[in-house]
Amino acid sequence: MTEEEYVVFIQPYEDALKNIRVRVEVLNDDYRRKYQNYPIHHLQDRIKKKESIEQKLVRRGYGSDVEAARDCLTDISGIRVICYFVRDIYAVVSLLKKQTDIVVIKECDYISNPKPNGYRSYHIVFGVPVYHTDGMEYYPVEIQLRTMSMDLWASMEHRICYKGSQKLEEKAAQDFKEYAEYLKNMEEEMEGYL
Template identity: 40%
Template sequence: MDDGKQINQLKVVRKELTRFMLTYKFALDEMNTKLNILQEEFEHIHDYNPIEHLKSRIKSPESILRKCQRKNIPITQNYIGNHIKDIAGIRIVCSFISDIYKISEMIQGQKDIKVIETKDYIKHPKPNGYKSLHLILSIPVFFSDRQEEVFIEIQIRTVAMDFWASLEHKIYYKYDGEVPAHLIEELTTSANIANQLDEKMEVLHAEINEAKEDKSSESQMDFLPLDNKRYPLPKQLLESLMEKSNKE
């Protein structure tokens, strides 16, 4: 094969690889836009934002090839695109466990999103203590000449879950997967402590919400003096009575 033909083939491969990776970048851009809209809506309209922060990533070509080798997946764009569903990923970190399911419900409720798979490692943790809610989604990406459905993995977890998962990843990376037994035991213990913290925070969250609801209800009440005592009366009803009295 002459040099000119080989260079042309390399250009074609490079162009195809660039287009392949851009597809996932565009899918991430679309999903991040959706999540940013939700964040801004909660910040400006509601009095509470369940999303603490977001982080997105695309696997490198080297990482994709390593996964192909581990799973014996043929190295073609079609096979990779259909069988590796976590090339593009977004991690959503929340304060409370209930926020995780609230956000998941909002994401799945968007009409152009298809839910391919759900893995609930919160209700069913991994043996090492790992917890998170994983969603595999398919979203449409529109090009100048076609439309493609692209897979994205969404991981939703609390701050405590995220801290533990980050620590676990660093330890396994440092020991190249061969982690000493005593560290594995410590990680499992730490996972239990993180879970207890999440449960306590969830109780506090519920109490705060209940207090807010009580306060909101009180703000809608007024008091009717009868027999030198004060009885709560809904403000709208009191205003209606006063208006009727004035007419009479």
């Protein structure tokens, strides 16, 4: 895909991302007004770079053109929602699912069912409506919801294991699984104070 094709291709994904970010911010503000509390600590969002899209498509055995990206990837635009506690994650997911103009494309609950390495997070891909001058089309936006401790763990694991050598990954794998369990227990204890 050329740079020009990428710029045109990515625009509606950016629009869908803005749409879902505003929805999440509005829910957090409304929650704060109603309950004098808020579930979300902060948000991070991103659009996949052209090179990252092409590399992922090639890794999966697809062509690296715009059509393959549109048909095969659901994580071109993404937002990470960092919450305080697990119950906050499920509250945000429930509130988003009640919105009738977005559709669930796929979801994975790695909180109830952590990955073997200890990774915990809630992933949900929504089809988000984007209105153009000539109509409406849904675009996927992946939302990853984590607590602050889950985000710390995932960031450190990614930095040390994913970007490190195979030897380092094998050495650290068991330790990271234990760290995940420790953080989970700590989080549950802290949530008990509320």
